[in-house]
Amino acid sequence: xxxxxxxxxxxxxxxxxxxxxxxxxxxxxxxxxxxxxxxxxxxxxxxxxxxxxxxxxxxxxxxxxxxxxxxxxxxxxxxxxxxxxxxxxxxxxxxxxxxxxxxxxxxxxxxxxxxxxxxxxxxxxxxxxxxxxxxxxxxxxxxxxxxxxxxxxxxxxxxxxxxxxxxxxxxxxxxxxxxxxxxxxxxxxxxxxxxxxxxxxxxxxxxxxxxxxxxxxxxxxxxxxxxxxxxxxxxxxxxxxxxxxxxxxxxxxxxxxxxxxxxxxxxxxxxxxxxxxxxxxxxxxxxxxxxxxxxxxxxxxxxxxxxxxxxxxxxxxxxxxxxxx
Numbered sequence: 001x002x003x004x005x006x007x008x009x010x011x012x013x014x015x016x017x018x019x020x021x022x023x024x025x026x027x028x029x030x031x032x033x034x035x036x037x038x039x040x041x042x043x044x045x046x047x048x049x050x051x052x053x054x055x056x057x058x059x060x061x062x063x064x065x066x067x068x069x070x071x072x073x074x075x076x077x078x079x080x081x082x083x084x085x086x087x088x089x090x091x092x093x094x095x096x097x098x099x100x101x102x103x104x105x106x107x108x109x110x111x112x113x114x115x116x117x118x119x120x121x122x123x124x125x126x127x128x129x130x131x132x133x134x135x136x137x138x139x140x141x142x143x144x145x146x147x148x149x150x151x152x153x154x155x156x157x158x159x160x161x162x163x164x165x166x167x168x169x170x171x172x173x174x175x176x177x178x179x180x181x182x183x184x185x186x187x188x189x190x191x192x193x194x195x196x197x198x199x200x201x202x203x204x205x206x207x208x209x210x211x212x213x214x215x216x217x218x219x220x221x222x223x224x225x226x227x228x229x230x231x232x233x234x235x236x237x238x239x240x241x242x243x244x245x246x247x248x249x250x251x252x253x254x255x256x257x258x259x260x261x262x263x264x265x266x267x268x269x270x271x272x273x274x275x276x277x278x279x280x281x282x283x284x285x286x287x288x289x290x291x292x293x294x295x296x297x298x299x300x301x302x303x304x305x306x307x308x309x310x311x312x313x314x315x316x317x318x319x320x321x322x323x324x325x
Contacts (some may be wrong), residue, residue, distance in 0.1 A: 023278075024234060030135075041053050045134055046075050046077045047083070048076070048077055052238075053086070057120075058165040071132060082134060084131075086099050086123060090239070095113065096111070101130040112143070125232025135302040170324075170325045172283065173196075174194055174322065175193050175322060176194070178192065178209070178318075180313055181314065188213035189213070190226065190316075196204065200289050203233075205231070205234070209227070209252075210227050212224070226253070229250070230248055232248045240278075241277045245271075246274055249267075253266055256297070257294075268292060268295075270291030272315075273287065276321075287316045288315070289313065292313075296310025
C-alpha cells in the first residue's frame with residue numbers, strides 16, 4: 001500500500017476524550033495480560049498514541065483491536081520517543097485511514113480503506129507488528145494491573161495515568177500564482193510565497209506577494225507594481241477535500257508610474273473560501289477572495305488621489321504547499 005502523509009485532521013474534543021479513555025483501558029489490558037504471562041521479562045513499551053477520527057468511527061474501535069492483536073505490553077504516555085498517529089477520514093465508500101509510526105526501529109506508514117471495523121482490524125495488525133519490532137527496554141518487574149482488583153484496576157488506570165496529548169500542529173510552506181480583477185481597468189497578475197501554521201481546525205497564514213498591472217487613463221497608460229503582505233486567518237473542515245473560510249488583511253505598497261513615479265501605502269480587506277486536497281506529500285489549493293480596497297486611488301497626470309474603498313475586487317489564486325519536517 002502507498003505511503004501517505006502523517007499530517008492529521010484533528011478529532012472533536014468529545015472524540016478525543018473518548019479516545020484517551022479507551023487508550024488508557026487498552027494500555028491496562030495489554031499490561032495485565034502480558035504481565036501475567038511474563039511478570040519479570042518484558043518492560044512495557046512507552047508510546048505516545050494520537051488518534052484523530054470522526055464520531056462515526058471512534059478511536060476505541062482501533063484501540064480495542066490493537067489490544068487484542070499485540071503481544072507486547074505498552075503504556076500510553078503524553079510524550080515518548082515512540083509515536084503512533086492514526087488519522088481517519090470519511091469517504092463516499094466508507095473510511096480512509098492512515099497510520100504513521102516512528103520509533104527506534106524506524107519509521108513506517110500505511111493507508112487502508114473500508115468500513116470502520118475493516119480499517120481498525122487492518123491497522124491494528126500492522127501497528128502490532130511495529131510495536132513488536134521495537135527493541136526491548138532494560139528489564140524491570142511489571143506488576144500485573146489486573147491483580148489490583150479487576151475492574152477497579154482499570155478505573156485506577158484511568159484516574160492516575162497521564163493524559164496523552166491530543167492536539168497537533170503543522171507548518172506548511174508554499175507558492176501561489178494569482179490574478180486580481182476589478183482594482184483597475186485590467187487584471188493584476190502576480191505570484192507569491194507563504195507559510196501556514198495549523199492547529200486543530202484553525203490556521204494562520206503569512207505571505208509575500210508581488211503583482212503587475214496596467215490601466216488606461218487620460219493621455220496614456222499607467223503602470224502599477226504591488227508588493228503586499230497578506231495575513232489570513234481561517235477555519236477549516238476535516239473532509240478529504242478541505243474547505244476553509246478565511247478573512248484577510250493585506251497591507252503593502254503600490255508603486256504607480258505615469259508622468260512621474262510615486263509609491264503609496266496600500267491596504268485591502270477581504271474574505272473568501274479556500275479549497276485544498278492532498279496529493280502525495282503536497283497539498284494543492286484554490287482560493288477566491290472578495291476584497292475591498294481600503295486605500296484606493298484615482299490616478300491622473302497630476303498624480304494619485306486617495307479614494308478610500310474605491311472598489312470591490314476579486315482575487316483568485318492557485319497554489320501548492322509542502323509540509324515542513
